[in-house]
Amino acid sequence: MTEIFVNKAQMAKTASMARQGLEKSRGRPRSADKNRAILDAASVLFLSVGFDRVSMDQIASKAEVSKQTVYGHFKSKEGLFRAVIGHRVSDFFQDDLLGAIGHRSIEETLNRLGQQYMRLILSDDAVAMFRILAGNAESHPKLVAMFFEEGPGRLAQALESVFLNAHGRGDLICADAQKASQLFATLLRGDLYLKRTLGLASGIETDEINRHVADVVSTFLKLYPPQEG
Structure with a gap:
């Protein structure tokens, strides 16, 4: 009797796998x-x-x-909108940035993080979304809040985590990770982001972004130097 039940279970499993394979082959x-x-x-x-x-x-x-x-x-459409923003942010932060600190210098880590951050906020989609929401901030405050939570809010959390981790390792002195992340993000945005959102720069070359990020990282590490010893 036990064997019959086992065989039935196996048959059901096989049939389910076959259906899944058939659906996939049919393009579903x-x-x-x-x-x-x-x-x-x-x-x-x-x-x-x-x-x-x-x-x-x-x-x-x-x-x-x-x-x-x-x-x-x-x-809901609102929930889908939130997911769209979160999805876009996740696409730009696929690397394990926290783990990267253990394998790279803090300078290299911040440069990589800064480059990813700038590519995201300067992208056509991010700029277009910001402009749409800025023009509808009063009529759609909930959407603006969603955008901030899933976009800038998640980016800020990622930065804070990196700085907390770096402080714990002694890579830099950072007693207030939130303040450090806000300063780093502000320095990164600079004039480049303002010009992009105002339409004064339709496209910014990768080399220019990388030079800008390198300058920001150099300045930032003077304010938050490595721990001595």
Whole structure:
């Protein structure tokens, strides 16, 4: 009897695997693929026509999934908007920045972090999103708050974690990681970010960004030098 149950369980497992393989061969996207497709579609639409003018039906159509599938992944348009911002930030911070400190000098780590940070905030999508929200700050305060939490807020947390870790290792003297992260981010943005958001610079070369970041890191490490001994 036990053998029968085992065989049935194995058969059920095999059948399930076969169905999954068949769905994949037929081109049906998996859940993770659908999630990514929805986020990508929503991002394009939010940036092109604005939050108000985008419907969940339009997002479903562009993502080539059903409206029910969209709601299965995201309960509301506001929740989807939050996820889009978080997704964009995650794309730019795929490296293990905390672990990187243990294998690289603090100067190299901050340069890499600064370069990633600048690539994100100077990107076309980030600038377009900022402009849209800046123009609708009074009418959509919740959306602006979501953007700040998932965008600048998450970036600030990443910076704080790096500085806390570096202080613990003795790589720099940093008693207040929050203050240090705010200063570092402010120095990074500088005139480059202001010119970009105002439309005074349509594109900034990588070499210019890297030189700017190197100067910022040099200045920052004079304010937060390594611990002696």
